Amino acid sequence: xxxxxxxxxxxxxxxxxxxxxxxxxxxxxxxxxxxxxxxxxxxxxxxxxxxxxxxxxxxxxxxxxxxxxxxxxxxxxxxxxxxxxxxxxxxxxxxxxxxxxxxxxxxxxxxxxxxxxxxxxxxxxxxxxxxxxxxxxxxxxxxxxxxxxxxxx
Numbered sequence: 001x002x003x004x005x006x007x008x009x010x011x012x013x014x015x016x017x018x019x020x021x022x023x024x025x026x027x028x029x030x031x032x033x034x035x036x037x038x039x040x041x042x043x044x045x046x047x048x049x050x051x052x053x054x055x056x057x058x059x060x061x062x063x064x065x066x067x068x069x070x071x072x073x074x075x076x077x078x079x080x081x082x083x084x085x086x087x088x089x090x091x092x093x094x095x096x097x098x099x100x101x102x103x104x105x106x107x108x109x110x111x112x113x114x115x116x117x118x119x120x121x122x123x124x125x126x127x128x129x130x131x132x133x134x135x136x137x138x139x140x141x142x143x144x145x146x147x148x149x150x151x152x153x
Contacts, residue, residue, distance in 0.1 A: 004079070005072045007142045012071015015094065015135030016064040019127040032123035036063045039101060039113065048112030070097060071135050083143070086136045094132015098125060 001007045023035045034049075040059040041051045051059070074093045081089065102121070105113035 001142055001146050004075045007146065008072040008075025008139060009068040010071070011135045011139035011142055012068040012074065013064055014138040015071065015090075015131040015133075016067025018134045019067070019131035020060060020064060022130055023123070023127045026123045026127070032120040033117055034113065034120050034124070036060075036124070036127070039063075039105075040066075042110060042112045066097075067131060067135070070094070071139065074135060075139060078139070083140070086140050087133050088136075090134075090136020090139070091129055091132040094130075094135055095125065095128045098128035 001010070020036060023032070026032045027035045037056055037059040038049055038051070040063045041055055042048060044059060044062070045051065045055055070093065074090065077093060078086070078089065083089075102116070102124075104110075
């Protein structure tokens with residue numbers, strides 16, 4: 001995969017899928033009240049849960065797509081700051097959208113997102129942390145595979 005933007009996107013999607021699966025498990029276990037797809041659904045459809053299956057599927061697809069976009073930004077962030085300590089940098093980039101989303105929904109008092117129970121905030125923070133670390137690791141693996149397959153000059 002020669003294209004840095006694409007490698008970043010794929011790494012972000014991998015991280016997004018991992019975070020989505022873990023978020024769904026936490027939701028089904030009753031640990032959180034809002035999955036990432038619920039946040040996206042509230043912002044997209046301008047109403048609070050429950051959401052139809054179609055609404056949930058589209059929101060999940062869009063959430064994972066945005067994870068890919070964050071991965072692409074991460075790939076170019078690494079050009080600027082180097083790839084050393086990539087898991088830490090992935091964690092930083094992965095938790096930034098979490099904070100921004102919580103900040104904006106609190107600031108604008110978006111119905112369905114405030115107030116947020118502690119367990120939901122903690123669960124979403126953990127899944128965004130996992131997203132960042134998995135994204136960083138995935139990018140590292142994809143980047144190394146690209147370097148190993150380049151033809152010598």
